[in-house]
Amino acid sequence: MSSPPDLLNPAQLQAVHHLHSPCLVLAGAGSGKTRVIVHKMAKLLQSGLEPSKIAAITFTNKAAAEMRERAKAMVGSRAASELAISTFHSLGVRMLRTDGERLGLKPNFSILDSDDVLGILRDAGGTTDAKVARTWQWTISLWKNQGLNAAQAAAVAQDDREQVAARVMQRYEERLNAYQAVDFDDLIVLPLKLLQHDAPAAARWQDTFAHLLVDEYQDTNAVQYELLKALVGRHGVFTAVGDDDQSIYGWRGATIDNLKRLPQDFPNLKVIALEQNYRSTGAILRAANHVIAKNPKLFEKKLWSEYGDGEPVQVIACDSEEHEAERAVQRIQALRAKGAAPKFSDVAILYRANHQARVFEQKLRTAQIPYKVSGGQSFFDRAEIKDLCAWLRLLVNQDDDPAFLRAVTTPKRGIGHQTLATLGEFASRWKVSLFEALFSPSLHTALKGKAIDALQEFGREVNDLEHRARQARGAQEARVFLLGWLKALGYEQHLFDGEDSEKLAQARWGHVLDFVEWISRRCGGELSPEGSVIESTQMSVLEVAQTISVIISLAERGEDQDVVTLSTLHAAKGLEWPHVVLAGVNEGLIPFQGPEEAMTVQRLEEERRLMYVGITRARTTLAVSTLRRRKRGREMVAAQPSRFIAEMKLDESVSREDPRERLRKLREALAAQAPRVLNDPEGA
DNA sequence: AGCTTTCAACTTTTT
DNA sequence: GTTGAAAGCT
Numbered sequence: 001m002s003s004p005p006d007l008l009n010p011a012q013l014q015a016v017h018h019l020h021s022p023c024l025v026l027a028g029a030g031s032g033k034t035r036v037i038v039h040k041m042a043k044l045l046q047s048g049l050e051p052s053k054i055a056a057i058t059f060t061n062k063a064a065a066e067m068r069e070r071a072k073a074m075v076g077s078r079a080a081s082e083l084a085i086s087t088f089h090s091l092g093v094r095m096l097r098t099d100g101e102r103l104g105l106k107p108n109f110s111i112l113d114s115d116d117v118l119g120i121l122r123d124a125g126g127t128t129d130a131k132v133a134r135t136w137q138w139t140i141s142l143w144k145n146q147g148l149n150a151a152q153a154a155a156v157a158q159d160d161r162e163q164v165a166a167r168v169m170q171r172y173e174e175r176l177n178a179y180q181a182v183d184f185d186d187l188i189v190l191p192l193k194l195l196q197h198d199a200p201a202a203a204r205w206q207d208t209f210a211h212l213l214v215d216e217y218q219d220t221n222a223v224q225y226e227l228l229k230a231l232v233g234r235h236g237v238f239t240a241v242g243d244d245d246q247s248i249y250g251w252r253g254a255t256i257d258n259l260k261r262l263p264q265d266f267p268n269l270k271v272i273a274l275e276q277n278y279r280s281t282g283a284i285l286r287a288a289n290h291v292i293a294k295n296p297k298l299f300e301k302k303l304w305s306e307y308g309d310g311e312p313v314q315v316i317a318c319d320s321e322e323h324e325a326e327r328a329v330q331r332i333q334a335l336r337a338k339g340a341a342p343k344f345s346d347v348a349i350l351y352r353a354n355h356q357a358r359v360f361e362q363k364l365r366t367a368q369i370p371y372k373v374s375g376g377q378s379f380f381d382r383a384e385i386k387d388l389c390a391w392l393r394l395l396v397n398q399d400d401d402p403a404f405l406r407a408v409t410t411p412k413r414g415i416g417h418q419t420l421a422t423l424g425e426f427a428s429r430w431k432v433s434l435f436e437a438l439f440s441p442s443l444h445t446a447l448k449g450k451a452i453d454a455l456q457e458f459g460r461e462v463n464d465l466e467h468r469a470r471q472a473r474g475a476q477e478a479r480v481f482l483l484g485w486l487k488a489l490g491y492e493q494h495l496f497d498g499e500d501s502e503k504l505a506q507a508r509w510g511h512v513l514d515f516v517e518w519i520s521r522r523c524g525g526e527l528s529p530e531g532s533v534i535e536s537t538q539m540s541v542l543e544v545a546q547t548i549s550v551i552i553s554l555a556e557r558g559e560d561q562d563v564v565t566l567s568t569l570h571a572a573k574g575l576e577w578p579h580v581v582l583a584g585v586n587e588g589l590i591p592f593q594g595p596e597e598a599m600t601v602q603r604l605e606e607e608r609r610l611m612y613v614g615i616t617r618a619r620t621t622l623a624v625s626t627l628r629r630r631k632r633g634r635e636m637v638a639a640q641p642s643r644f645i646a647e648m649k650l651d652e653s654v655s656r657e658d659p660r661e662r663l664r665k666l667r668e669a670l671a672a673q674a675p676r677v678l679n680d681p682e683g684a
Numbered sequence: 685a686g687c688t689t690t691c692a693a694c695t696t697t698t699t
Numbered sequence: 700g701t702t703g704a705a706a707g708c709t
Binding site: 059061089111114183184219249251252354355589594606610 | 693694695696697698699
């Protein structure tokens with residue numbers, strides 16, 4: 001498939017040139033929305049705005065990085081590096097690092113990741129049950145995303161369970177306060193609070209950005225929308241880019257209401273729809289349009305393309321999950337043999353739920369086809385990386401108790417459970433952090449001298465490291481500092497001691513070295529167009545450590561690997577492949593139906609959008625595979641194909657204009673009737 | 685009763 | 700591949 005033309009189409013142009021009032025761009029799948037955003041930023045620069053006054057907000061670091069990359073190609077690396085392109089969360093960090101003190105937050109506050117939060121909730125709620133704690137975490141997060149605090153949550157809590165969750169939330173809030181820590185949700189909630197309750201700060205931030213561009217607007221939740229409005233201010237101008245048909249995150253608080261409210265809240269809103277698709281063949285687009293047509297429309301929009309009809313969408317009925325995976329493997333091999341997929345990375349297998357990846361992994365491995373599972377365990381989820389992150393966080397904020405507890409025991413330094421429990425009691429009695437408690441003169445009333453010595457030694461080590469982390473600036477110094485520290489810590493030894501398999505320990509140490517390299521590179525600063533380091537952009541290890549919780553998943557371990565992608569439908573949004581297989585397209589899976597769960601209209605509509613997202617990932621060929629039987633326990637039970645297959649109306653997709661297409665179709669039908677097909681050993 | 689073992693099930697995910 | 704629940708064992 002050819003790439004988009006160099007010139008913008010009329011709708012895109014209109015979106016780019018609309019500079020002086022709020023603008024909503026309804027960007028259908030593959031309609032060049034990133035192009036529009038980047039061109040619009042260029043246009044704004046051209047109109048005389050400072051690059052730093054142009055803000056583009058995305059949901060993921062990956063999207064932000066990609067946008068900056070594209071901007072660089074368009075406006076040069078100098079201007080691009082000054083553009084305020086960031087995620088919602090890193091914008092929140094920036095605002096809180098600047099103004100957190102106005103909310104009573106110290107500048108070095110820590111950012112907790114979801115495991116830290118889980119730990120705190122377990123503790124605060126007095127349970128060891130991870131499942132219960134996870135439910136609390138989930139509930140509390142949804143509340144926070146609706147803008148509720150613990151007190152307000154208690155008022156809206158429906159049943160006993162929610163009441164308990166609200167009480168836990170109360171204690172959780174107190175803990176975060178004591179730790180001087182914020183969670184991911186706070187990175188949105190607190191900046192909003194700042195803008196709402198601090199007029200001077202609000203005015204300052206509203207002046208900071210002259211034009212806001214928001215990507216994937218349909219994924220915003222209630223609090224994010226409020227933050228945008230507050231940031232835009234009364235007379236502000238912004239560009240929201242999104243697609244209501246691709247709203248698939250309702251379950252985590254995203255609300256299409258934000259799209260509905262936009263024309264109401266901004267009566268002078270200009271709505272522009274991008275309907276020309278530059279990605280998929282006619283057959284694929286037609287299937288996508290048919291499916292999504294079943295959903296009620298917020299804004300009328302229908303994708304079309306100039307590309308020919310292409311290959312018809314194929315439905316592949318399989319006997320079992322194993323069979324399905326084998327058929328997918330065969331398809332990949334056939335596409336390669338035909339030359340349709342010169343690279344493995346031309347193919348993706350998409351499915352509804354993560355566990356479906358397993359069989360595919362197995363079969364791909366036996367077929368010696370390289371693959372990657374997207375959305376799998378992140379680099380930053382590894383225990384060894386979390387260990388080091390805990391240390392770095394402690395350097396940033398000594399009052400970060402969860403980090404303290406992890407660091408003080410990693411590696412073991414003769415400070416045990418008992419000592420820490422006593423220290424913890426002491427600290428909470430005096431309402432100080434664990435670190436502060438270390439140096440309390442009255443600590444000897446609680447602990448023995450020997451324990452105190454060990455603890456204070458640890459404290460001095462942290463202080464010393466903090467000092468040095470502040471000094472270590474630039475890539476080379478960072479590398480020296482980090483490696484020296486690891487050596488002093490004896491971390492490599494610790495890994496080999498704790499792991500019974502030498503190979504595994506070796507791998508872990510490798511991750512650690514990758515991590516060191518990764519931090520060092522971030523300390524290195526931006527390169528000027530001539531290739532030399534711009535001094536002013538160099539950062540110290542401490543500065544990089546401050547943002548570590550927010551920069552997850554950017555561990556770029558070879559973006560351009562030539563491998564087949566396995567991904568959930570959710571994780572596939574925004575991506576595209578020449579050849580896509582949608583797997584397990586069965587009732588119960590997509591649309592998903594849990595046990596004893598009512599299928600509401602809303603749920604069904606979101607599932608349908610998910611299917612739509614899946615279909616529109618494909619450029620040239622799309623295969624949809626279904627299971628005739630599904631595993632349930634030991635036996636196989638009959639499975640129904642998804643209703644979405646019928647909704648694609650594939651039978652109508654025989655091209656009327658192109659007789660060659662019809663001929664091809666006929667040949668295919670004949671082949672299907674043949675008892676045995678050469679490239680389908682499965683028929684045997 | 686408390687432990688171990690076996691068996692099956694498993695939403696979607698970012699920061 | 701992991702976790703939770705249920706059954707079985709001491």
